[in-house]
């Protein structure tokens with residue numbers, strides 16, 4: 001979601017990713033100004049980005065696989081750093097959810 005100019009060789013990069021972080025729950029902050037039709041409320045009452053039936057955020061440009069509201073994207077999305085440990089974990093979980101769950105259990 002945050003794209004450094006020069007990615008390290010072999011590192012995760014948004015340009016070669018299926019925007020899997022855009023499948024996560026994005027909790028909106030008071031400073032976010034997102035059009036109502038792109039947001040909803042979780043069962044817990046949290047104001048969140050809406051997701052489609054495919055699991056991706058409805059603000060995703062599904063042709064280019066990048067954020068369709070990049071300039072005004074939520075705070076949580078701005079803080080999500082490409083190639084960070086969380087980015088790598090989300091990618092690993094998406095590409096191999098069974099292995100990722102085993103890793104989670106081993107770490108517990």
Ligand code: SF4
Nearest residue numbers: 001014017019021087
């Ligand atoms: S998961 Fe990481 S590499 Fe993929 S789009 Fe999100 S920030 Fe970029």
Ligand code: SF4
Nearest residue numbers: 022057059060067077
């Ligand atoms: S608002 Fe943009 S960056 Fe954030 S989850 Fe949706 S598509 Fe991804």
